[in-house]
Amino acid sequence: MSGQDEAPEPRWLVAANVVRWRRWGDLGQELRPGTKAYKGGARVYVVDTYAGMGNEQLTTVGRGRHTGRWITIDTSTRHLHTFRAKLVHAPAVLRRCGGLPVGREAVERLVETLDRIAREQRGTYHAGPHPDPCLCHACLTGEGRD
Template identity: 45%
Template sequence: MTDLDTAVEVRPVWSIVANVVDERPYGPGGAERRRGLKLFRPGAKVYVVDGFDGMGYETVTVVGQVRKSSRFSTVHVPAKHLTNWRVRLVYSPAALRQIAEIRWGGRGGFWLRDVADTGAGSFRDALLAVAERFREWTEAERADGP
């Protein structure tokens, strides 16, 4: 029996998607500029699947391909270092596995308290509202400076 014989149909799910900023302030007072993040290149697409609500979601949990690797990893990053917030269906099997591990693996995942179908339009609409709040907050945070 091969992996193809036991393949399970993978349904796409809705997720908030963002990109890593091209440049960000770094060092004392933000005097230096760095490109991207340590683990993600500038412009990298990441799926935002969770966050730390006790900290006002200043830090979020993302799934994305790290620099110099084709593997998807789960990483905690400051939300202010993400831009271009939107909601999209996730089709990548590797990304879907990581997202499912976070959402249903005992760690929860925000916006999922009472959601039965993460592929439903109602879930998409809820994520759109959250993505818009993140977009507004991160733009204001970057405008205020480092």
């Protein structure tokens, strides 16, 4: 049996969902479903972060919008929500893993950080008022009305 035939060791990763609708355009007055690469609501796994950039971009692995195949792509943190720690067994995801922390506790700390950053970015990225009616994640969930 060769090394490629063996299943990789399960690993704790950050899982998240792509926002169903995102604000786009001048002052965020237009709405677009999901992202260019992922359908709205798609589950993705964070395999790398860019801490030097304040974690504004994340490298994610998920099923592509058009092909349904596993893709690896950089995604804005603001386009993700419901961050959670998840033990991943999927070989396609594990082969694409970067240098993220391995332990569950480290991943849970990263979950808290990424959730805070995503909320802040969604609240500040588009400075203009929301369109009426607005279907963006913040409006649908009541986020930011604290």
